[in-house]
Amino acid sequence: MKTRDRILHTTLELFNECGEPNVTTLQIADELDISPGNLYYHFKNKTEILSELFEWYEKEIGEILDVPETSLDIEDQWLFLHLVFEVIARYRFLYQDLVNVMSRHERLAGKFKRVIAKKTNASRQICQNLAQQGVLKATPKEVDALCKSIVLTATYWISFSTVIDGEQSDDTLNQGVYQVMTLVLPYLREEERAILREMGEAYL
Structure with a gap:
C-alpha cells in the first residue's frame, strides 16, 4: 500500500x-x-487528511442513498438501513462528535448538510414507494415527520449508544437498524408488521 x-x-x-x-x-x-x-x-496538515477522508465517506454514503426507482419491500428497507449504518460505523468519528467537528470545519459542515438532505430524500422515496403499494399507511405530513425521525435517529445513534454502552460493536449497528425500523412499524399493514417483527427477532 x-x-x-x-x-x-x-x-x-x-x-x-x-x-x-x-x-x-x-x-x-x-x-x-x-x-x-x-x-x-x-498532506500539508490534518485538515487535508480529514477532507480526503470525508470525500471517501461522501462517496460511499452517496452510492447507497441513490435509491433505485423500483418497487421496494420491507426487506429492501432493512437492507438499505443496514448499509447506511455500516458506512456510519466506518466513519463513526464524524458522528461521535458531530457538532464539534463541523463547527471547526465549516466547509465540511456544508457538505454534511447535503448528505443529511440526501438521507432524508432517500428515506422519503422509500416511504412513498411503500405507501404507493399500500404497505405503509400515512399522510404526507406523517411521511415527512417519519423521514426526519429516521434520519435523526440514524445520525445520532452512534453518540447515543456511546453514552449508554461506552463502545461500538456489531450489536450497536444491528440495534440501530432495528430502532429505526420500529419508527416505521406503526404505519405498516399487519402482514408487514409481522414480517418486521420476525426479522427483528432473527437480527438481534
Missing part, C-alpha cells in the same frame, strides 16, 4: 478510536513509524 493510502487508513482508525480533535499529525506519523516530514510531503 502506498504511503499516502497508509496515512489515510491509519488516520481513519485513529480518528475512530480517539476522536478527530484528539489526534495530531505527530501521532499519525508515530503510528505509521514515518517522519513528520514524510507525512507533510503527502
